[in-house]
Amino acid sequence: MNAALLSVRGIRKCYGERVALEDVSFDLWPGEVLAVVGESGSGKSTLLDAIAARSAPDAGLVQFRQRDGQLQDVFALGLARQRLLARTDWGFVHQNPADGLRMEVSAGANVGERLMGLGERHYGRLRATAIEWLQRVEIDANRIDDAPRSFSGGMRQRLQIARNLVTQPRLIFMDEPTSGLDVSVQARLLDLLRQLTRQMQLAVVIVTHDLAVARLLAHRMLVMQRGRVVESGLTDQLLDDPQHPYTQLLVSSVLQP
Template structure:
């Protein structure tokens, strides 16, 4: 992890309601540069709602989401203009969807998918763009010979790796990941997790990852928060929370994994 005196991201008392239903209540934590934070909990616990409020995809009803700009100052992402949010989303942030098709343009080439964010920032030199696309395909373990193939011709694991390349090509400081290994075969999951661990370490990425899989949290995350019914019920270092859970709900989650 990169040492810093200021958190990269701070959630302060974040809440979200849908009519009379409370989806998120008083969620607060800090994320530091280079840190991987896992948000875990069962379906309906509020973890995806929290992720979407952090990533400015969903406006909270209460609280603030503060992000450290390049100048070191913390700014509430939900008071930014839409133009500022869009710029942030294609420069300092990335978002890896659970279903790769939601994060890719399925009918254009793999190379065009990787380069789209670069072109959005003004890069236009075809040769340089193609070189960067080939390099990123290699980094995510896709043969560059597939650069002109559309993602619809790729396997599920390849699509997810392509989505990762598309997000990381602009060297973001923070990446949000929503169940990135869900639905993949076990061997494909293992390969993807190994790749994610390598890239987060090499790039010193800060990551917020939503997962229902405690093994994914243990492998990737420095810290974790456990959610139940829209509330954070426990947080701490990942190994500490998993090896010595304090909250009854966390104890139940860990026990369910350990059962034969």
């Protein structure tokens, strides 16, 4: 497809006197991974919430290309259609897996729940699909009846990914998905994410303060400072030859996340 999957124009968001986002615009293409980077407070998570319809911006336009090829203004949809979009064509991977999982039900139920939301009621098919996805995210099928609270942090994050991908979405939002995990667990999760995004041709917007994560996963980057995009471009090009002074500081690790 030669048309953008997601089109974002002129996003603005204020909290009282504080401007959290100012005139943020970009396009995202099918199968493309876009990293939004910047130090804490730069506006990157606020931007993610705005484009994922979790928090309405004060100004601007977010359009998503539907399966019929038409661009749809996300905030012109009613709440019911936004919710349907969020559990079908979209996914959202939280920094804390507990925010994206139902901790009191089994791993299999977490994966199957999104399919049930689309009308699947056959227990055998639900369980078989749940097992397939647990295996795809490297969780032993024998853990299907275990609750997520018995899982490690890395396993919970992988389960959250399976829960999001089971409906074959076209766009995934990720908020610091590797934050708080041990380095070895991070590396395993990043390798899994890279495999899945390529296999499924997923479009992804990933927020991260870790430039190594951006380099490994993302085709393009947006660099944010004080709610504005100060530089954007191909990931390797931006990291190897940053032009904006703020990006140069990030790359040289003078700024701490």
